[in-house]
Amino acid sequence: MSGAGVADDDHGVGQKDGNVADGRHRPQVYSIAAHRGFADALVAGLIPRYREEAFGLARLTLLLPSTRAVRTVTEAFVRASAADGHGGLLLPRMAVVGDLDLDETLGPLLDPLGAGADVPPAIDPVLRLLRIADLLRGEVPAGTGEASLLRQARNVVGAIDRLGVEDVDCMHLLDPDLVGVVGELSQHWKDNTRLFAATLIRWQAELDERGAIDPPVRRNRLLQHIASAWAQQPPAHPVVAAGVTSASPAVARLLRVVAELPRGAVILPDLDLTLDQPVWDALGLAGQPREAGGPVFGRGDATTHPQYHLKLLLNRMGLARDEVQPWHRSGLAAAPPARSRAISNLFLPPEASAKWATLPAEQRRLSGVRLMESAHPDEEAQAVAVLVREALAVPERRVAVITPDRALAQRIVAHLGRWNIQADDSAGIPLAQTAPGRLLLHLADTWAEAAAPVPLLALLGHPLVANGPERADWLDHVRLLDLALRGPRPGPGTAAIGALLTARRKDFPQLESWWPHVEALLAPLLMLEGAVPLDATLAQLAQTAEALCGEALWAQPAGRALAAFVEQWTAAAAQASLTAPPAEVAALLRDALGEIAVRPPYGGHPRLAIYGLLEARMSRADLVICAGLTEGSWPGAPATDALLAPAVLRALGIPGADFRIGLAAHDLAGALGAPEVVLSHARRDSAGPAIASRFLLRIHAMLGDHVAIEADAVRHARRLGRVDIAVAPAPQPKPMPSAEQRKVDIAATALDRLRGDPYQFYASAILNLRALDALDAAPSPAWKGTAVHGVLEAWHQAGAPPGGLVTEAERQLSAMSGHPFMRALWQPRLLDALRWIEERQITLQQQGRIVALSEKWGDIQIKGVRLHGKADRIDHLPDGKLAVVDYKTGKPPSARMVEQGYALQLGLIALIAERGGFKEADGAVDGFEYWSLARKQGNPDFGYCEEPVLEGRRKSGLPRDEFVARTLDYLEDAIDRWILGNEPFTARLNPDLPGYSDYDQLMRLDEWQGRANRKDTPA
Secondary structure (H helix, E strand, C coil): CCCCCCCCHHHCCCCCCCECCCCCECCCEEEECCCECHHHHHHHHHHHHHCECCCECCCCEEEECCHHHHHHHHHHHHHHHHHHCCCCCCCCEEEECCCCCCCCCCCCCCCCCCCCCCCCCECCHHHHHHHHHHHHCCCCCCCCCHHHHHHHHHHHHHHHHHHHHCCCCHHHHHCHHHHHHHHCCCHHHHHHHHHHHHHHHHHHHHHHHHCCECHHHHHHHHHHHHHHHHHHCCCCCCEEEECCCCCCHHHHHHHHHHHHCCCEEEEEECCCCCCCHHHHHHCCCCCCCCCCCCCCCCCCCCCCCCCHHHHHHHHHHCCCHHHEEECCCCCCCECCCHHHHHHHHHCCCCCHHHHHHHCCHHHCCCCCEEEEEECCHHHHHHHHHHHHHHHHCCCCCCEEEECCCHHHHHHHHHHHHHHCCCCCECCCEEHHHCHHHHHHHHHHHHHHCCCCHHHHHHHHCCCCCCCCCCHHHHHHHHHHHHHHCEECCCCCCHHHHHHHHHHCCCCCCCHHHHHHHHHHHHHHHHCCCCCEEHHHHHHHHHHHHHHHHHHHHHCHHHHHHHHHHHHHHHHHHCCCCCEECHHHHHHHHHHHHHCCEECCCCCCCCCEEEECHHHHCCCCCCEEEECCCECEECCECCCCCCCCCHHHHHHHCCCCCCHHHHHHHHHHHHHCCCCEEEEEEECEECCEECCECHHHHHHHHHHHHHCEECCHHHHHHHHHCCCCCCCCCCCCCCCCCCHHHHCCCEECCCHHHHHHCHHHHHHHHHCCCCCCCCECCCCCHHHHHHHHHHHHHHHHHCCCCCCHHHHHHHHHHHHHCCCHHHHHHHHHHHHHHHHHHHHHHHHHHHCCCEEEEEEEEEEEEECCEEEEEEEEEEEECCCCCEEEEEEECCCCCCHHHHHCCCCCHHHHHHHHHHCCCCCCCCCCEEEEEEEEEEECCCCCCEEEEECCECCCCCCCCECHHHHHHHHHHHHHHHHHHHHCCCCCCCCCCCCCCCCCCCCCCCCCHHHHCCHHHCCCCCC
């Protein structure tokens, strides 16, 4: 077939007389309706129009909006060739004009088509970002971090690109009319506009020195060069622009030229040719030139309408809507034609939507469209996966899932794995969320926090670290290191960790030879101090990362993307003066890596695609599932420009933030054209209740009770996640170990737990279960107690020198923990209390009281059961008797608790002493003292002494002369009942007794506590 540009009339293409009076050709502009698949309909019309014998379509140049569109159209050519029996095809040359949506990176710059153009090169985007940050450094408040500075630089870059895309000269910011507009704004907008204008002018001067231009400006000049060249000398072969909806002036001029070429055409997606003219006019000025000048965007423009950006494009092309013709060739699969009319009615502006009440049924029917509502995002993802699974069971059926919510897309991918369906999210995932990106961030966090336990273990346990044959052995050591670092944070740096491991070499001997190797790997990075130039930082981060992971770090798409990132940023940073301290580098990298999307290569299911909104444009499938239709997601929340007020943007001729809502509406309108569509949303998200998308609310309002609901998939999703096995609530535990298992030692600190909560004694002493401290935990009472006892023990061993206790405490605490809470709050209070101990020690020595022992272990046998304990301190009184001292970092037990037998540590230590359990102290005990390092109520000073004995005005406590005997009675009773007897170890035997919660989860406390008092509890 001939490749003539004017085809037969039955194809609805062109006009019999393509020329006008001045010799130019009448613009050939077409639209493919929403109910037809754009790519398939496009190809179905291109093949008969432009195919030539022996050359196929090879002489045709096809201008497309994005690289994704190239792939989509290529696939459509393959399908058309197979379906219509055309045989092999030489495909047209496809060039990317670039989707100029501001959320996307600017695409290729058409350099092949712009050969011969005298256009300066584009500045490297990263170098531009860093240099603008340098320019801003003197404009922002002192102390602004580098990460915050780069965020502000990104705002400036975004505004520069916005001006560049709209072909607005920076000098327009100085126009008197615009200055007047700025003068009416609030002070916040005035300051931001002045900051932007000053930075932009300085940046333009730097660009002139470098002989470079911004990427959008280069694109505009290339497109202008192509448009001028083609207008003066049309290309010898046909040119068609398809699916390009960017309304930027440069693109609009190029499309106008292409439309007027002898064998050219412009094909738009879903321009509503049936929309009533009053409604079309009600969309607003939409960039229409005005004779008197002034703003071309009115305050009343319906920028959220899906046709608004197409009207803007036509106005900038200088065309009226009635000059656009329908592209009659249908695709391989299409929805009913009535669907397009219903979609048009669905998105009517608010005033025009009043006609919904009088619309006939055939004009508001969305047959083949179903709505699906789920309870939460995970249920929505599972229901979408069910729909996909059912659809793929039908041979040759193609499925597309479209969602702007990348977290939801990842959930869907995971759920599809249940059926071994490999699905790729073509919108990609941020580089910061990939394995190589996370490793670099872990490394930066480890550097920023001076090898704190949490980031350090996250780094060492990363899947890419030591991923060779030694991986298993490496992970064994990492797990041991995890155990060793439990509790409060050690001091900063790897040296503090090494000292900690040396002190605990008996517990973790395997780490003694392994840790120096890890320390050597991290040393080059951790040795960098202060603000380091960014290029040197990135180079060292990459070097350390490769030392940990080997070349596997740079493998796979994510690794290659990270390598390109490091190379590009290192080269750009070498030309900028950015220096950042470690804490800023981590935040800086997190922002930068989050902007880079890593897209999967080919390899997913051939009939399934998961798209973002941009990737979904021009795509086609038999079943389209639009997921995540909630406000803030689809459409996204309009983000106001941080620097330029809406009034300033209107004065410059730039659409406002609501313009994106119209683009999102157009994306949905295109998706609604599929033969079968499911619109899905969840009633809540991770943050709380979610509001259904305004587009869904419109569907409910227009269709009323005639909305088709997809309920089966949600029901199947709930059944997939439901376990039909009835599980009875756990009863109150009452374990009954054997007589042999019961024969365990009793610690002086454990009798209280045995009497108050026998289950906790059972779990601790019989099962030998211990709770692990959290990593980087706040200093717990147990940790504080251990630290204080260590300080006091060292002080007593040194002979209790006057003034030495505080010095010893400062030395030990400095080496033990770098936790900020400990250093800022607890340590000063502790030092005050220790000074009180020194003063009391001097007073007692003057009274003739001598320390007999401190921090010593002792034990005795009671009824064949070993009782053991560690005495904090025992003193010889002047009369030869003993006084037992128990140090407390907090409030001591009350005298009533001691009397009731739930705080018996003092009495048990005294019992051991009286029965010869301590070699250094043997005799009758007459003193039972708590030395608290806390502050007593009503006393501003730290440190006080208290005795839980019944004397004086005290109404509770044990009599001094019966203290040890009563303690022995409680001990023998417990031994008879639980150790030598057969009483169950009942959980929370005394529920009102305060105690530890280490074993609450093990005893499943929340399942049974208080159930006996609930009226709804089954018998």
